[in-house]
Amino acid sequence: MSHDALAADAVLALYEEDGALLHGHFLLSSGLHSDTYLQSARVLQYPAHGARLASAMVAGIPEAIRSQLRVVVGPAMGAVLVSYECARSLGQRSLFTERENGQMRLRRGFALEPGEGVLVVEDITTTGGSTRECMDAVRAAGGRVLAVSAIIDRSPGGIADFDGIPYFPLLRLPVQTWRPEECPLCVAGTPAVKPGSRALR
Template identity: 50%
Template sequence: MNREEIIDIFTKTGAMLSGHFRLTSGKHSNRYFQCAQVLQHPQYTQKLCQELANRFENQGVQTVIGPAMGGILVSYEVARSLGVRSLFTERENGKMSLRRSFSLQPGEKVLVVEDVITTGGSVAEVIEVVKSLGGEVVGVGVLVDRSNGKANLGVRTEALLTVSVETYDPDNCPLCDQGLPAVKPGSRQIT
């Protein structure tokens, strides 16, 4: 798939939003990628995740893992494309962990996936979980990299769409200065 095909999918599903958004990272932005709008369509999910899987098909991936919520469907579909199992991490008492009796074997080759990264914080937490359990992270695959390639996760990272989106600290946000209310459209609450 080329960039135009990927953008077309995000556009026709209404996944690229404009407004004033409060991101999971705590930063504010005038653009938001609501990947759930894409992931509700199996035909698009399959196409996008197959493309991610293709980029890691020769890496010996044994397991694909992603953080709840955004990474669950991506993990499942990439794993299906690779013919391996899919796991997800979730927060327990504010800390990312592997629950539900999921486990990794020492040396197991793991691909970490996510729908969108801005700072890469959630993915970095998943990488730490994998490493703490003895797994070997072979790479990271994301649908959208909002950092424009600046999020350094310490492993090979592949993004289907890399974009530069302005983000602002809440204390220095021109959208707040204009009196526009910030909305949090994602799945994780900020406290």
């Protein structure tokens, strides 16, 4: 298998190997509940694993789009390392968006040229909410989102695209989620934990 080629079972094997595929009762950043959580930080702590995943993500984007990409942008915190490694694989710049007064935006002096081709990346997508916020921030800064990618799309139905912008997740792994009022784990009295980066605030 080449460095760029990474089969779906190999992606999952990396998460399992690094203890990043968790089972329990989790409150996701989307507000949904789930019995499965993918803790990408445990995989990305190993640079070789992060580089391997990012290289495969970039390789999965058609050359016609890839040749136009000049910047990779991901929302902090979860996608900062993903953005960096994808940009390194592309030989381009890496930026990240952050929340300021509740709104996602580019900070720290980051800027985009008008119409500059951008790849927006995530580690995991569930509803795609933070991805869309990141895309809006890129557009507000003058960039042009050409594609979206992620390590794993865990949305139950699968995200086809982002309002017409093509989406190239490395792995589609549907995970059961529930609204809080419908969660059987809550009914059973199992406490929910929130392991994601937003819980750090």
